[in-house]
Amino acid sequence: MRWIIFVVVYVLLDIYAYQVFRTISRYSWIYYLYLFFSLVILANILYQFNSGSGEGWAGAKSYAIGFFLVFFLPKLIFFIFMFGEDVVRFIVATFRKIGNNSNNFSLPSRRKFISQVALGLAAVPFASMLYGMYKxxxxxxxxxxxxxxxxxxxxxxxxxxxxxxxxxxxxxxxxxxxxxxxxxxxxxxxxxxxxxxxxxxxxxxxxxxxxxxxxxxxxxxxxxxxxxxxxxxxxxxxxxxxxxxxxxxxxxxxxxxxxxxxxxxxxxxxxxxxxxxxxxxxxxxxxxxxxxxxxxxxxxxxxxxxxxxxxxxxxxxxxxxxxxxxxxxxxxxxxxxxxxxxxxxxxxxxxxxxxxxxxxxxxxxxxxxxxxxxxxxxxxxxxxxxxxxxxxxxxxxxxxxxxxxxx
CATH class of the missing domain: 3.60.21.10 (Metallo-dependent phosphatases)
Structure with missing residues (x-):
């Protein structure tokens, strides 16, 4: 059960991370490449901790944890910014609907600037965690x-x-x-x-x-x-x-x-x-x-x-x-x-x-x-x-x- 919850949370964060890359870039291969690496990281950590290895939290398990954190911490930043923007978009859409007495309810488009800020801040833990593993x-x-x-x-x-x-x-x-x-x-x-x-x-x-x-x-x-x-x-x-x-x-x-x-x-x-x-x-x-x-x-x-x-x-x-x-x-x-x-x-x-x-x-x-x-x-x-x-x-x-x- 705990792994199901873990996967659900991971995928939810990935949905928001995907939106960051999709908002910033018009090249679909970029966000598909991101999703590929993200899924590999998820599959690896699930395998390492369910394979019955007796090595404890070292060796391959340790690196699985490391690369998971390299991707997971930026995802949290993406989530904070994107979810925050969704809250604002929902409020704006609600006021527009009430103000225009309209039956239509539509969310404003995502702002590229917000995604760029999120990506810039997420790059800090991403680079730091990689540096921490390398040196x-x-x-x-x-x-x-x-x-x-x-x-x-x-x-x-x-x-x-x-x-x-x-x-x-x-x-x-x-x-x-x-x-x-x-x-x-x-x-x-x-x-x-x-x-x-x-x-x-x-x-x-x-x-x-x-x-x-x-x-x-x-x-x-x-x-x-x-x-x-x-x-x-x-x-x-x-x-x-x-x-x-x-x-x-x-x-x-x-x-x-x-x-x-x-x-x-x-x-x-x-x-x-x-x-x-x-x-x-x-x-x-x-x-x-x-x-x-x-x-x-x-x-x-x-x-x-x-x-x-x-x-x-x-x-x-x-x-x-x-x-x-x-x-x-x-x-x-x-x-x-x-x-x-x-x-x-x-x-x-x-x-x-x-x-x-x-x-x-x-x-x-x-x-x-x-x-x-x-x-x-x-x-x-x-x-x-x-x-x-x-x-x-x-x-x-x-x-x-x-x-x-x-x-």
Whole structure:
């Protein structure tokens, strides 16, 4: 039933899109060509999601989603303009009929100008989504932040942290571009590197082609990692519960084989000149139906509010609902998960917007509340839509400084 509704909506939007091309051009082959491509896109996405493929939202399914969005977003713009014009045409026709006391009711012709405006505006998301698939998904950026804490141990003043999140290796298809991103991470030469979850889309085998590359990521104080919601294999069908559990154990082994220290509701200490900070890592804890295996009490057992703590927790909703109120005072939390929805507009100092903000209050960048701070990484990889528009793949570098922030 859901696919019938989906097809009906798609065809309805296409009717309005067809009218745009028909109003603008007198060459019928143009709008017939558009309809051909539109139907191919529809047929492909229906096939991909009803063929029984077990690959999740990656591979051919991912590209089906991508090209669907490339065509669907412009259709919405066409619909808004054309339906709006239909409302105006209906009102004008009604007043003409009443004013002329006529029995005839006829709608005015469509105005070419309206269709031209609609086409011009629709070209923006069309071109942007194509760019996001061609180049944006590997447009890696290094974002740097300096965070000040009064209770930071003096030995860690100037300590540098690199964070990546949401690798989603099952979506990768360009080793050269991924190597560029990994090399960019290594070039930061931070004291420690943190990975905050979602190494794969679903299966541990997705890392087979990328494990060697990510094994080259090193830091003086090590690489620490946690699990994200996708790492548990919840989004594909397994032949048995045992197979699913074996996949998770294999994924844990992958972390170890890469030399990454996987934290599973536990903590470790980093020491420097006789002082230390605690690294706390929890399993996934997410609001809104996501897995809640994270156990903050267990992970922080034995720690006190006086200890300086860096918490790794994949989903930022954990910080919003629990962490920021915890009596142990987790000074800094590092999260990911949202990807910034891989789509939005960011102009530093001017605007920061993505549709994901209507789902997550804390969705990208640094947030400070109640004397605590959190950074939400926009993600290294991508999922479902095989691209990024405006929200680029991110490597975060955070420098810890002792004392108040300078005025």
């Amino acid at each position: 944006g998904r590997y447009n890696f950026r290094v974002l740097k932040h300096t965070l000040y804490f009064d209770d930071l141990p003096a030995a860690f003043d100037g300590y540098r942290i690199s964070q990546i999140s949401d690798i989603h290796s099952g979506s990768f298809d360009n080793p050269e571009k991924i190597k560029y991103g990994v090399d960019l991470l290594k070039e930061q030469q931070s004291d420690v590197i943190f990975f905050t979850g979602d190494l794969v889309n679903n299966k541990a085998t997705e890392m087979d082609d990328w494990k060697e590359m990510f094994s080259s990521v090193k830091a003086r104080d090590g690489v620490y990692s946690i699990l994200g919601n996708h790492d548990y294999g919840d989004y594909v069908q397994w032949e048995s519960t045992a197979a699913k559990e074996a996949n998770l154990e294999r994924l844990k082994d992958v972390h170890a084989e890469m030399g990454w220290n996987l934290l599973l509701n536990e903590h470790r200490f980093l020491e420097r000149d006789g002082e230390k900070i605690a690294l706390v890592g929890v399993e996934n804890w997410g609001a809104g139906g996501f897995k809640k295996k994270g156990d903050l009490d267990k992970a922080g057992a034995g720690l006190s509010a006086k200890d300086f703590k860096v918490l790794l927790s994949h989903d930022p909703s954990h910080w919003e609902e629990k962490v920021r109120y915890d009596e142990k005072h987790y000074q800094l939390t590092l999260s990911g998960h949202t990807h910034g929805m891989q789509f939005g507009i960011e102009i530093p100092g001017w605007i920061k917007w993505s549709p994901v903000q209507y789902r997550y209050k804390h969705w990208a960048g640094v947030y400070k509340e109640l004397g605590r701070a959190m950074n939400v990484n926009r993600g290294f990889g991508f999922l479902a839509y095989p691209g990024r528009v405006g929200i680029w793949p991110e490597i975060t570098v955070i420098e810890l400084k002792k004392g108040p922030k300078p005025a």
